[in-house]
Amino acid sequence: MENDFLSRHRFFRCALFVVVAAAVFWIGSLQLKASREYGRATRWPVTAAKIASSHGYVARYSWSDLGNKNCAKLTYSYVAMGQQLEATNTNLNFVCWPDGYDFAAQHPAGTAVQIAYDPSNPFVTFVPSSVRDPGFPWGYSIFGTLFGVAALVDLISLLFRRRAKNEPAI
Numbered sequence: 001m002e003n004d005f006l007s008r009h010r011f012f013r014c015a016l017f018v019v020v021a022a023a024v025f026w027i028g029s030l031q032l033k034a035s036r037e038y039g040r041a042t043r044w045p046v047t048a049a050k051i052a053s054s055h056g057y058v059a060r061y062s063w064s065d066l067g068n069k070n071c072a073k074l075t076y077s078y079v080a081m082g083q084q085l086e087a088t089n090t091n092l093n094f095v096c097w098p099d100g101y102d103f104a105a106q107h108p109a110g111t112a113v114q115i116a117y118d119p120s121n122p123f124v125t126f127v128p129s130s131v132r133d134p135g136f137p138w139g140y141s142i143f144g145t146l147f148g149v150a151a152l153v154d155l156i157s158l159l160f161r162r163r164a165k166n167e168p169a170i
Helices: 010-041 100-106 138-164
Strands: 046-061 064-080 083-088 112-118 121-126
Touching: 010 138, 046 100, 064 100, 064 112, 083 121
Parallel strands: none
Antiparallel strands: 046 064, 046 112, 064 083, 112 121
16 A cells, blocks of 8 residues: 555645645535525515526536536516516526426416516526525535545644654655
8 A cells, every 4th residue: 555656645645635625615615605696686676577488408507517407598578677678597506496497398488487687787587486595515614624634634644754753844
């Protein structure tokens, strides 16, 4: 076992732990940002909309390639701030729910749906019933902490091992 690279080069192993921990915390912070964005968007005004077209698609979230989901893409007309508008729901990095293909099939052209719109830009809309809060990034926080602790323990043991052998520190 002592022959493999990471066992022989503990500094690189520690650096790898730090990089993984940083990446996990970064992804977690993006998920937390998306959750806060969801919280703000749930306070947007809601209005009825008439669907012009609907279909499902695979969405990619900026905070995680692991979170790609099937989302519904709806185009609809609605009245917001006294104006007749037409828009397509915006992918706001929320978790699509339920399956977008099923949701689109249940909302064909001509049916009504409730939408929420951004009061500062009423063309930015989403369908509240088709998304859910990404939630607090518990998994990312736990794994990031575990990798961070592993890096710290590995670094401390590396420093004490070198001192015991009277080797210079890193």
